[in-house]
Amino acid sequence: MLASAALIFGLVMVLLVLAFRRRKGPGDEPQQVRIWIIGLGLVFPMSVLAALLVYGLAIGERLLPREGDDVARVGAEGRRWVWTFSYEDAPGRTTQDILHIPAGRPVDVAITTADVIHSFWVPRLAGKLDAIPGRVNTLRIEADAPGTYAGVSAEFSGAGYDRFTFSVTAHDAAGWDAFLKGDTE
Amino acid sequence: MNALERHRKLTAIWASEPGWRGWFSTVNHTDLGRMFLVTAFFFFIIGGLLAMLIRAQLATPQSAFAGPEIYNQIFTMHGTIMMFLFAIPTFEGLAIYLLPKLLGTRDLAFPRLTAYGFWCYVFGGTMLLVAMVLGIAPDGGWFMYPPLSGPLYSPGINTDFWLIGITFVEISAIAAAVEITVSILKYRAPGMSLDKMPIFAWYALITALMILTGFPPLILGSILLEVERAFGLPFFQAELGGDSLLWQHLFWLFGHPEVYIIFLPAAGVISTVLPVMCRTTLLGYGWIVAAAVSLAFLSFGLWVHHMFTTGIPHMGLAFFSAASTLVAVPTGVQIFAWIGTIWKGRPELRLPMLHILGFFATFVIGGLTGVMVAVVPFDWQAHDTAFITAHLHYVLFGGFVFPIFAGVYYWLPHFTGRRRFFHLGELAFALVFIGFHVTFLAMHWVGLLGQRRRIPTYAPEDGWTAINLISSVGSFVLAIGIGMILIDVILHALTAARGRRNPWRAGTLEWAMITPPPAYNLASLPHVTSREPLTQEPDLAVRLARGEGYLATPRHGWRETLTVDVASGRPDMHVLYPTNTLLPIIMSAVTGVFFLSLLLKFYWTVPLAVAGVAYLAWRWVWVLGRKEDLDALPMGHGITLLNAAMTDHSPGWWGTVFLLTANATFFGSLLFGFAFLWTVAPGWPPPAWFVASPVELGFGILGAALGCFAIGHAIVVNRRNGSPLPGLVLTLAGALAVAVACAAMMARTPSPEAHAYGATLFVLGSYGLFHAVLGALMASFLIARVLQGFTSPMRRAEFTIVGLWVGYLSVVGTLVLLAGHLPGLAS
């Protein structure tokens, strides 16, 4: 995407520079309209956009949560300025500012808020999704390998906003079992 | 009469009052356009200083320069000032100054309204500045999302300053938009058909229409949020049947078109200046107009792309993503038409041209990153990071500030009548260009590394330190550049030598006058037969000064001009303008008292202020008009025209049409909000429904029908030389009946503080009540006018204006009552 954007920008700049070097543009006025307005102004952007759209939708489709039986479900509730996480497989268990998930398995995060709008964002696992009062938004994330992933709240929420961060710990299968049994803090 | 005598006479008629009083009583568009521009640039400087504070804070990690409470105020005020107090007013000022000159006429349609709008802008802007000086400025970010900005989480007065101050300023935007629309459609030189209009007028027309349909959702949102904060009626609280997403919809329904409201006038400047710099004409005039129109339409269908992360259903995402990328097409048409124009001509690298090249480089990048963030998966990562802030500055600075600088340097000789002498501008441009790109390329980069927007500080471990420092250094280079432009302009205005007329050898009519322009613009009005009258007749200026055009002979001390048929440009009415008056500034001061009372919760002065505004508005209209008919008068060149007061579709009628357009958009947004809450918000159904009453409903609808019928009757009878009084009295009765029905509905609305259903119904009822009272006032006004002899079968313009308002009242009154009663009756 970046490369094609750079290319288009380059094209416009070259056309501008050439305009200063040439003595006279080609053709009469109707022909100029055909070249500049219909060719470069209409047809060119439309074809670029069509390509982009297909690409974007294809990626979007891949990001869509799909049903499966190995999906783990967790909850994330934002409140100024802590995240509280809950776990469907361990009822009653909550953690603060650290979300535990199994690695290598899809996880659905049910995102809610107890006060203002927040946004749940773990850049390396997925895009962001907002926590809206009165609603539950579900985000599918998946960590390929065990480890710790940094997360932030990405919707301005007042004075403590900059420190409103959390992390995600992805466990291997054994670690996840241990966590659910309550052996890990 | 020779040219000098004519100049003296016209000046005596059109000049503002001498001394300091002239500043406050002037209604002249040249004065007010200049005042608008100077004030807007003043706010640009303030906004720029705030930007410097932001960059100073972010230059180093863990900066202790400002704490979060202050920092949040700084960036909120920076965004707010730049968008509402700089960009929009700059367009208004430029359009107000230029349009009558470009269109070959003497003033805008409603001179007093221009002044009223200006003073509302000044007073509203001052309110926000005072808040900033006192350290209680808004701090919720420029889009003020509730519930963060709601009563629970922002209990202080900060947010109220924003909601009330911006609404006050918005009045000026609506006033200017009505004014600009009517002026472009009606106030042109004879012969100037729509296809001969200068391209800037097309852009200004489209922009003004967009303001009329784009701003009302924000005004509605601000009113609702302020009502929620001040009186506890819930609209945005999920627990009480409200929905914070309603605000986002209303805000972005305004906010996205806003971006084009800012860009299109700048595009108008480019389309005007660029061909002159290239010694040619614009390539593809018709295509450009079509592109701008389609951009305007498209921009109202895109607002959801600001909400991609709120959990919108997948289909919605796909639709709005596709639609958002689509704006690249009309934008592309314009960009390539401009480049084609350069190829067609012989470009010269003069100072305005440099800024236009700066525009190309910057805006194209901004457009490309814009297409990138329209792709949903990318936006999910980039949203709310510095990447977005960088993108929006490429669009706004590239798409607005560079073109405006080009315009400033292009029209500076016109503003001052001087020749450029100091050549600081070229160096300044280089600094601005380099500084800008360093600042914001770095911000793109650090945004991709994950730096969020709106954070007051970050940690050294984040690894953003070097990039932020580079960005901040760039911003100071940028600031120095802007400072130099300022100095250049001031030096020019104060000291440069007198220049010759039309230094750029442009073809448009604003150069057909002496500079700086006289108060009356053109000594006589030209007959236009081409898009570039000055190219066609290079001696046009002299001939107009000699009085070879229309309305060449000043008479009776009148400020007069003529209007034309919208499409063909055939002259159709003679217009007499009001002269200098303090009424606008007084009325906006009283309007200010109204807003200030709300802000400070001095509720007992609110009704006083409302009564004051009503009284002044009454006087406003009363002082116009005369007690005897005017014959059709000669305009020169063998044309005679009837005065506008003796027509059905006077300028006031046209103004009403467009004001009602904005009003209807407001009402439509309110109905949308009602339906949205009803169907989408969590927390419904409400605990209690409104108990419908067929009697009240029937009474109100009958009243609405009666008013509508009766005013129509009065209009017809008056024209046939009968007495309109019976019809007017019945109109009054009808309006009062609607008022009673709406008031009854409000009184019986189930506890408005307990649920969004009752709250919305209450607001709907007040809307109906307000218009009913307004209709009643207007009917009474007309009755008084008839009794005092201000009307006749000929002098009938006021009837059709009231007709429009009463007709509108009948429609909205009926809809309001149906919205309340129908659900109960149906079940």
Ligand code: HEM
């Ligand atoms: C004069 C040069 C300018 C500089 C150096 C500058 C710098 C900045 C910076 C650094 C931010 C980010 C604040 C943050 O996220 O923490 C920002 C925000 C913003 N700027 Fe500018 N800016 C400039 C001009 C403008 C102009 C001309 C406009 C509009 C016409 C504008 C509109 C905005 C808006 C709307 C925001 C968002 C505020 C918010 O998040 O609530 N800026 N600016």
Ligand SMILES: [Cu+2]
């Ligand atoms: Cu947008």
